[in-house]
Amino acid sequence: MEGTVYQTPAAVLRRGQEAIGIPFREMDKTGRLRSGKGAVGTVVEESWFGYTPNSDAEPDFPEAGVELKVTPYVRNRRGLRAKERLVGCLINYETEWDKTFETSDFCRKCGTMLILSYEHRPDADKGDLFIDHATLFRFPEEDLAIIRQDWETIRDKIRAGQAHLLTEGDTLYLAACTKGATAATMRRQPFSPIPAKQRAYSLKPAYMTRILNEYVFGARRDERIIQDWRLLERQSFEAVLLERLRPYLGWTEARLWAQFGGRSAAKSRLALLLGRMLGVRGPLARTAEFQSAGICPKTVRIQRSSRIRESMSFPAFRFSQLLEETWETSALRQQLEPTKFLFVVFREQADGQYCLERVKLWNMPAEDLEEVRRVWERTRALACGGVRLCPDGRVVRNNLPKASESPVAHVRPHGRDASDVDVLPDGTVLPKQCFWLNNRYIERILQAE
DNA sequence: GCATGATCATGC
């Protein structure tokens, strides 16, 4: 309470446990919820623990060495999912480059956290929500190995004078997310004159989802690709993946199926094979590492002509939803920015068979994400009465952004068929659409080394 | 050969 000094982690935990089940309305002594100012996290800090919120590099309870995190989750038909990333502390470009992981601001601040979880229900009044679990959390060694590599990736980019090129997709669990009133909040960086966006250490939504499921709610552990985390002391996660796959490079699809047994005609069959090659029994996307890092496998077939025939689709959007979003909150940005894509590349041989050529872990560079943003903004602008439809033989042409108009992305239909439609605010009916990454763009990514 | 619109096949 007011003035209470919590000396030990156990004392902080005890106070956290006492908060379970109390509606935020009852907890709130300063009327924050009523005024709409400040999130529930602030209410818990101020009214329940009795201290002033800070975002500096010290943990919230310095004597106990514990940082407090109040974090929401949502339930859907597929279970429980973190509602948002968990933000730690600001990244001080001027000082962090000179540290080790152990002495970093992130480690000092978030090495031990008290995680208070609550279910976010969109239609409920915030005051009715309440904390349901209090968990003292330290990163398990196997996660820490990946987080340390992530931290080093961020530090190395600062050292290389590339803080302005940081993006969430650079890393697996720990990310450098933009932070500030606007993304335009700029900071100086020590090794380049170019100003960089202010960023904070954060745990990605996908990793938070696993923390909640596995460590807070005690769900069954997900299958691991890497059994022995000590491997990660010497090699990056990517290097371990590549090493496991090396024996199968050059194999045809038929030979791979012969090796692993079974067969599938599914369009995702190449991704299935990838799971077998990595020695995973269940779906690859369900493994702890892929799940936590939000790695998105994409199979790519390169034709004899060196061309990739198909562009890469994303889930269909609805124009009504597009108009409600800002770029910062948009589904498209969320699908791209924190995501690592695992390209599984098969190349067509002279006999027409496709052979595994390589795999590549990739995330979209910041400047290309900006180009996607322009395409997104043009689409959004057109949605307000600007879409023109023009029947042409058996197809209906439109004026949405085309592949020929951007080096990176375009918009195209993506429904079950022509009867699978969406409606514009002005009542115009057109086939469901989605954003695509241009096949030319994917070719460029895979050509670059 | 390529861009664009249209549709397929699977898994949940």
Place this chain on the structure above:
DNA sequence: GCATGATCATGC
């Protein structure tokens, strides 16, 4: 039944 990842088909 539907969303999703992936591929097909037409016309220039």
